[in-house]
Amino acid sequence: MKKTILVVDDEPSIRLILEHYLGLNFQVFAKNNGSEALDWLQAGNKTDAIIADYSMPLMDGLEFVGKIRSLNEYKNIPLIMLSGKDETKEKIKCLKAGADDYMIKPFNPEELEVRIANILRRVG
Numbered sequence: 001m002k003k004t005i006l007v008v009d010d011e012p013s014i015r016l017i018l019e020h021y022l023g024l025n026f027q028v029f030a031k032n033n034g035s036e037a038l039d040w041l042q043a044g045n046k047t048d049a050i051i052a053d054y055s056m057p058l059m060d061g062l063e064f065v066g067k068i069r070s071l072n073e074y075k076n077i078p079l080i081m082l083s084g085k086d087e088t089k090e091k092i093k094c095l096k097a098g099a100d101d102y103m104i105k106p107f108n109p110e111e112l113e114v115r116i117a118n119i120l121r122r123v124g
Contacts, residue, residue, distance in 0.1 A: 002027045003120060004046060008037040008064065009053040009082065014105075018051065021109040022116075034059030038067060041074060049116055054083035054094065062097055069098035078119040082107060 007018045007030040015030040022028050029047065031037040033056045041047070050068070054061040061081055068074045081099040083090060091102045101115055 003048040004029065005116065006031065006037060006040070006047040006050045008032075008034060008050065008056070008061075010056045011053070014053070014082070017109060018112075022113060025113065026116075033057055034061065034064030034067070037064065041068075047077060048120060049078040049080070051080050051082060051112070051116070052099075054081055054085060054090070061099075062093060065094060065097040065099050076123070078116075078123055080112070080115060080119070082112075 003026050005022055005026045005028050007015055007028060009015050010032050019028045019030055029040065029045070031040055034052065035058045052061045052064055061083070065079060065081065068077065068079065078100045079098065080101040080103060081094045082103050082105055084105045086104050094102050100119055103112060103115070
């Protein structure tokens with residue numbers, strides 16, 4: 001059975017790329033923003049990992065990570081942050097908030113998939 005990835009990004013092109021590329025090896029669910037993703041999780045849906053954008057409307061990636069990490073049932077889900085911000089202080093904020101990894105856009109989907117696979121292997 002394929003592992004499940006939740007993609008949270010307000011850019012349709014990014015969602016499409018990730019659904020297409022990661023869909024070869026994972027079951028992918030895509031949401032437009034952190035609020036939608038949180039609603040999806042709280043509706044009882046399960047995911048093995050989350051890829052979230054840093055800059056989103058309604059609930060940005062940083063707020064989303066904070067909410068996910070504050071809720072017991074989701075606090076251990078591996079989460080990779082995608083961002084157009086290449087500033088060290090932004091990376092540190094995300095990692096301190098609980099992101100497991102941070103990748104800069106534009107990114108290589110193959111590299112992202114390898115990072116996901118490595119994190120999932122470590123968490124079992």
